[in-house]
Amino acid sequence: MKIICIGRNYIDHAKELNNPVPSEPVFFMKPETALLKNNRDFFYPGFSNDIHHEVELVVRINKIGVHIQEKFAHTYYDEIGLGIDFTARDLQAKQKKKGLPWEIAKAFDYSAPISKFISKTELGDLNHLQLSLKKNGNLVQNGSTADMIFSIDKIIAYVSQYVSFKIGDLIYTGTPAGVGPVKIGDQLTGYIDDREMFSFKIK
Numbered sequence: 255m256k257i258i259c260i261g262r263n264y265i266d267h268a269k270e271l272n273n274p275v276p277s278e279p280v281f282f283m284k285p286e287t288a289l290l291k292n293n294r295d296f297f298y299p300g301f302s303n304d305i306h307h308e309v310e311l312v313v314r315i316n317k318i319g320v321h322i323q324e325k326f327a328h329t330y331y332d333e334i335g336l337g338i339d340f341t342a343r344d345l346q347a348k349q350k351k352k353g354l355p356w357e358i359a360k361a362f363d364y365s366a367p368i369s370k371f372i373s374k375t376e377l378g379d380l381n382h383l384q385l386s387l388k389k390n391g392n393l394v395q396n397g398s399t400a401d402m403i404f405s406i407d408k409i410i411a412y413v414s415q416y417v418s419f420k421i422g423d424l425i426y427t428g429t430p431a432g433v434g435p436v437k438i439g440d441q442l443t444g445y446i447d448d449r450e451m452f453s454f455k456i457k
Contacts, residue, residue, distance in 0.1 A: 255422040257284040257366055258413055259310075259339055263403050263428025279404045279412045282357070284339075288366040293454045296364055298438050302342035307436050308429035309387035309395045309444050312337040313406055314371055315423040322414040327407035330419065333371040336385060336444045336451035339426050340365040343435075366426065369444065369451035377446065380406060385430065388443045397430020404428075 261280040290296060298305060312335040319330050339360070346359035377383060380399060387395040399405075404412070406427060413425070436442065436456050443453040 255286055255420065255424065256417075257286070257288060257424045257426065258282075258417070259284060259360070259366075259426040260404070260409055260428040263409075264397055264401055264430045265403060266397075266401070266431035275403065279409055281409075281413055282360060284361045284366050287363050288361055290364040290367040290454075293452055295455045295457045296340070296367060296436075296442075297457050298436075299342070299362060301362075302344055302359075304342065304344040305436055306341045306343045306433050307387060307389070307394070307442060308339040308341060308433045309385055310337050310339055310426040310429050311335075311383065311385050311399060311406075311446070312368060312371075313410075313425040313427060315410075315419045315425070316421060318418070318420055319410075320414050320418040322411050322419075324407050324411035327410040330410055331406070332374055334374050334377055334380070334383075334446070335371040335424075336369040336446055337424075337426055338367045338387075338442065338444070339429060340367070340436075341433075366424075367442075367452060367454060368424070372449075384445075384447050386445045387432075388445075389434075389436070390441055391443075394434060395430055395432035397432075399427075401430065402428060 342359040349356040440456040
């Protein structure tokens with residue numbers, strides 16, 4: 255399986271990082287070794303001093319597909335989860351400055367915590383879901399899928415023109431504004447609407 259991450263998919267987040275708002279989806283990948291499941295602790299890596307949280311709605315692909323038309327994209331997933339795209343912001347800045355790829359800042363081990371998955375039928379309108387993140391009980395990120403630049407179905411249709419989907423592939427659909435650093439001792443708790451999806455510690 256693979257993890258496909260969509261960048262800059264909320265206007266306010268693109269602005270907070272001084273990035274241009276994209277005219278088409280921007281995506282990169284993480285390996286399976288990036289997954290962190292079952293609310294296990296995240297251990298702060300020694301290679302970075304500036305790890306940031308980015309909470310994201312996650313879609314799990316349920317069948318093989320390529321060159322998917324947007325009108326059929328909804329048939330390629332039936333479960334939704336919540337995850338974090340951890341980013342080593344200091345390493346990312348160095349790579350950007352050199353004009354180099356920044357997988358080193360995104361694809362490291364356990365950089366993609368993931369929640370349990372629930373049926374999308376339980377969530378109602380996927381275009382109006384609230385996703386939020388609390389750090390030590392304080393709200394730090396809060397956004398709505400209504401504010402996504404590219405919807406889930408548009409993302410699937412676009413990415414599938416370049417990369418084939420397989421069963422179990424995950425799509426991290428982008429983060430709202432409010433990203434920021436984590437430190438050892440922090441507790442991160444993520445929600446879809448008022449449903450707690452994950453809660454784990456930074457160690």
